[in-house]
Amino acid sequence: MTTLGTATACPNEIATGRLSVGEARDGSDIGLPVAVINGADDGKTLYIQAVSDGDELNGLGVIQRLVPQLDPSEVSGRILVVGIVNYHGFHVAEHRNPIDDTKLNRAYPGDPNGMSTERIAHATFDTVTRADLALDLHQGSTSRMIDETRVRCGSRHRLHTECLELAKVFDCGYILDQKGPDGQLARTAPNEGVPTIDPELGGSVGWDHSSIERGLRGVYRVLKYYGFLDGSIDINPQTRANGFEQYGSPKGGLVTFYPGLGDRVESGDPLFDVTDPFGRVKSTVTADSTGVFWRTRRLPQVATGEYVCSLGTNLDEY
Incomplete structure (x- = not known):
């Protein structure tokens, strides 16, 4: 049995629910939408999240298409998904969390007793540390950008090779291999032994369907390469920028x-x-x-x- 928030799935099941991260101004519970795909066979655990920045929706487009397509009877291991991380920013289409005017992807590993953003970061980071691999789906905000994948742990990090391999498997065609700012999930999670990448799926206002399709393809490549699904993939040369x-x-x-x-x-x-x-x-x-x-x-x-x-x-x- 695998649980994330109120979502609990036995082997060969999919469940959805909410991960509580506090209360709104009217006292109602704030819960992030989550899903658990618990495969029929044992295996690794993959964590996926999207909308860490409230106006970056292409990652959510990937999750919206991915989860209905997955058949747990064909999955080995577990996939933990947080569909919308920046709950408050998403509801007003703003990059930062408007409750405390803070960028969530600078707040990891978070603080269970901190500001709104720190509490959300803590709750999601606690889930990340249960995983073997993590994908933090982003885009270049509302500017125009190529599809690329970011490795943020730094070239001297003990998990740099593993993170770079994960980025190459995801295969956006371009990799930015540069140490990220403090508080980024893709920089912080490797410190806990979890290879993590930051796919940047283009840049748009609303959804860019070509970037969403590239992101969906990338997730399926990860699922096959790391044994969550049957199948094999080719590893292609990519352009890396340092x-x-x-x-x-x-x-x-x-x-x-x-x-x-x-x-x-x-x-x-x-x-x-x-x-x-x-x-x-x-x-x-x-x-x-x-x-x-x-x-x-x-x-x-x-x-x-x-x-x-x-x-x-x-x-x-x-």
Whole structure:
């Protein structure tokens, strides 16, 4: 028997329920939606979560499609799922938790007696530590971004090889292998012996169905490779970036990009023009390094110093 919150599943069963993380302002219980898939045969435990950032919905799109497709009679081991982690941010379509204005993916491992975000982080982290592997499904917020997977434990971490293998199995085609900020789940969970990755499934307002399909394919690849489902997969070479450069605008105006997402650029290549409302170029920004055009802002208007785009740099084929 496997339990997560109020969801309890015997072998060869699927159950859904709620994981309590506190109370709302009216005193009603706040419960995160959870699912337990308990396979017919014994095996590893996989943890999956989505919507750690309240406006990042593509991971939820993956879970919405994944759970109804899974037949526990064909599963070995257990799959623990938290469908919506940032409960408060999700309900108002905001990145941070509006109750305490905190980014949840900087709060791990959390605190059972802390602020709202810390309590949610603690409850979900406690579940992560029961797993053998973890997938924290994200996207590039509401900006535009390639599909990629992030390894955040750092190259000197004892589980770096295992995390990198998990990212390669997930296979978005691009990997950002760079130590993450304190409090990220993909940085913190490996300290507890759980290989964890942070798939970034594009970037959109609402759902991007092509990124959701890539994420769903990635989860199934993980399920097959690690023995949760029968089947085999091919491991493909991917582009790995060990650096990440962000570019702001030197002028205020309207942005026009030269490369498209995923394009290779060389040092000195133009990245974008900033024009006035009449199309006159005020400034052209060029790449400082060779890299992949990784992410851009969604809206064309920018103020001086405002974020515009990012490159993945220090590339190799892994």
